[in-house]
Amino acid sequence: MVRNVSAVISEIEQAEKILVCGHIMPDGDCISSVLSLYRGLSSLGKKVTPAVDWKIPSIYMGFPHTDKLVCYSPDLELPDLMIIVDSSSPDRIGGFQRVLKTHVRTVLIDHHKTNTYFGNVNWVSPNYSSTAQMVFRLMQVMDVNFDEELALLNYLGIATDTGFFRYSNVNSTVFEDVACLVKYGADPAYVARVILENKKLEEFYLERDALDNLKVSCSGKFAYSFLEKRNFDRYGLSEDEFSGFVSQLRSISTVEVALFASESFKGEAHVSLRSKSYFDVSEVAKAFGGGGHERAAGFTLTYDNDLQEALEEVIEYISERLEER
Template sequence: AAANEFLNIVGLINESNKILVVGHIMPDGDDISSVLSLSMGLQKIGKEVVSAIDWKIPSYFNEIQEVSSIKTFEEAKDFNPDLIIIVDASSPDRVGRFSEILSKFKVVVIDHHGTNVFFGNYNWVDSSFGAAAQMILRLNKELGVKYDERLAHINLMGIETDTGFFKYSNADERVFRDAAELISLGARPDLIARMILENKKLEQFLLLSRMIEKLKLDCEGTLAYSYLSQEDYKEFNCSEEDSGGFVSEIRSIKGVEVAIFLSEFEKGEIHVSFRSKEWFDVSKVAVILGGGGHPRAAGATIKGNIEEIVEEVVRVTKSVLEGERK
């Protein structure tokens, strides 16, 4: 079915002229890579393209100049496309306010989340891919897009970031083959790693100490969690985008299977990030809490008081973890 849907989508793109490419809220490297790589590919084959994400793009991506071409919801909402293509998003709530206009258009969803709810008219969903950017690479090639260095570099960013810089269990042979292909076309994995991992503001580095102070372990050291409130961010002169990567730090503790990091956003919503190391399916817990994701990386967004939500999330996670422990 996935192969059919892929060819249906290729056909749809070929017969469309104006295409809106939409990414997900709280955009990450795979999302930005997928939005830009698809948009650049479509432009190369002569389409009129608008790229948009209904969320502020974290400033460390600004080193990629093309990021400035991504429009806000307000800038994109009057475009009136023949086709909307949504990338790396598992459900309509993940596209922010674009969810309100989807019913007026033909919608294609391209995604690799096992929790995808097939909310497009056409859905190419394949959770065997480590990154949505790998799906875009295949789509671009099928559309006859010629890769230059810039497109190769941007396309690699998604594969590199969603595999944790090629170290997670989703970094399979196909990931390395796709990466090698893009590197041979001019992509620079070292520059991507440096831009994201070695580009911290001092304040952001110090903020980590607050997260560590608040760290708690439970379930005989297999569950570890921490959180940051708006006061914490303000005290360190930081904002919520400055805690990217903290949940992976928590997972890096010996013996920890499940790591949880909760972050209070300025709007008052709490974002929960889950990571697991070897066997626990965190996407199950995320789905219970109204979110989604992958077996080893998932998330949810919840409204309410941060301390209460920390307790609730830990309670739900513990009950699933204790029920499934090997």
């Protein structure tokens, strides 16, 4: 067994009260990893609190136990151990960063290349498709019993972080592990339906607006677009409720790098970056204070005036590096 995995298990064994914490702007991998550990470690007799310091996007509410997820509160009863999943740096866990300043032991389980190793024990492995896959391996070693519900929760993260088994992070171990989860009762068609076929009509209107803002440059290699707060307001949707547009941009045949920015409120936008085969977008995200993977990364952009104006610097940064190749 990998040394870090033994260290993770030893921390878990020594703890009674465990807080399992995911990242802000949660995605499927985050919710899956938090809730799988919640279910799995509870079944071993631990007192587990699942936590994400953010509003949970409504599509995930179709999964069990999402109602148990707690946000940060100053009244939080400190656990013996905080397990942080799918989070590359302290800012990603929102208010739970405060727990890092206490005596509470911390374990990181993560697959981001840009991880800053901020836990007492850090099991960080970019070779894994998803944190959910690491959680699967961990719970197998710990002899956790996988029922249908746990299998479904665990499957969710592997499916979503691999773009439903399409991305370059897919290898044979992914299929081996999800084959086990499907045997245990996870329903791939249910997960695909809930995640992929659950769009609000207003999201299509937002996609139309995003298409209006689409620009392609660098001889077709770079596609980018954005949505401003007023676009979301027009259809009464919040930024969290929009599944994004960056993967559509990457699907253009000539495109290597795709960028999509969505304004949460005036002065702040989330920027999503994707690449297709060779450009390392995690380096760009890191340069602007974020992080991620080689083919999928992101960061928060803050600015005084206009989003489009603020994006120019990022666009120039990427274009220069793309033109070099």
